[in-house]
Amino acid sequence: MTVTVDVVSPPCATEPEVYHDEQLHAPPSRADLSSADWERLNVKRAAAHRQCAGCPMMVDCLYRAVVEVDVSGFVACTTEDDRAEIRRQLGIEIQQSSTTPYGTARVGSGPVSHDAVMAARQAYPKDTCHQLAERLDCSTSTVKRHLRRAREQKLVQGAAVTAAVRAPSVDAVLDCFDQLESSRVA
Numbered sequence: 001m002t003v004t005v006d007v008v009s010p011p012c013a014t015e016p017e018v019y020h021d022e023q024l025h026a027p028p029s030r031a032d033l034s035s036a037d038w039e040r041l042n043v044k045r046a047a048a049h050r051q052c053a054g055c056p057m058m059v060d061c062l063y064r065a066v067v068e069v070d071v072s073g074f075v076a077c078t079t080e081d082d083r084a085e086i087r088r089q090l091g092i093e094i095q096q097s098s099t100t101p102y103g104t105a106r107v108g109s110g111p112v113s114h115d116a117v118m119a120a121r122q123a124y125p126k127d128t129c130h131q132l133a134e135r136l137d138c139s140t141s142t143v144k145r146h147l148r149r150a151r152e153q154k155l156v157q158g159a160a161v162t163a164a165v166r167a168p169s170v171d172a173v174l175d176c177f178d179q180l181e182s183s184r185v186a
C-alpha cells in the first residue's frame with residue numbers, strides 16, 4: 001500500500017524574500033516614507049500578515065519565535081519589535097549566542113564595529129534601531145544584532161541572576177500577541 005503524505009510548505013518557505021524584507025520586519029517610521037511608499041508598505045504588510053494568519057503553523061511559529069529563538073524577519077504576523085514587546089510583557093529574554101546561524105546577514109557597505117554601534121546608542125539613546133542604522137549607514141538588523149550582543153554580555157556578567165524562569169504558556173504568548181497593533185493588521 002502506498003501512503004501519500006500531503007506536505008504543504010508554509011508561505012515563508014515559498015516566498016522567503018517577502019519575510020526577510022527589512023521594511024516588514026523592522027518597519028521605518030511613517031515620517032521616513034512618502035505617502036505612496038507608506039501605502040505600498042501597508043499593502044505588503046497586510047498581505048504577509050494574511051498569509052501568516054492562515055498558516056497552519058502560526059501558533060507554533062509565533063511561540064518559537066518569541067520564546068525559543070530570536071530570529072530575524074517578519075514571522076507569524078510579527079515584526080522583531082513586536083516579538084521584543086511580547087518578551088518584555090512576559091518578562092523573558094532569549095539567551096542566544098550572537099554567533100548562531102539565525103538572523104539576516106548584514107547588507108550595505110563595510111562592516112560596522114560593535115563599538116561604533118554602542119557609541120551611537122549611547123549618543124542617541126532615544127533613537128530607534130532604524131534611525132541608528134541610518135546614522136551608521138548599515139542595516140537595522142546589524143544594529144539589533146550588536147544591541148543583542150551587548151544584552152547577552154550583560155547577562156553573562158550578571159550570571160548570578162540565573163534563576164530558572166519558567167517558559168510562558170502558549171496562551172500567555174497569544175494573549176500578549178492579541179494586544180499588539182500588528183495582530184489587527186489584515
Ligand code: SF4
Pocket residue numbers: 010011012013019051052053055056057058059061062074075076077
Ligand atoms: S506563520 Fe510562520 S511558518 Fe507560517 S508563513 Fe508565517 S512565518 Fe512562515
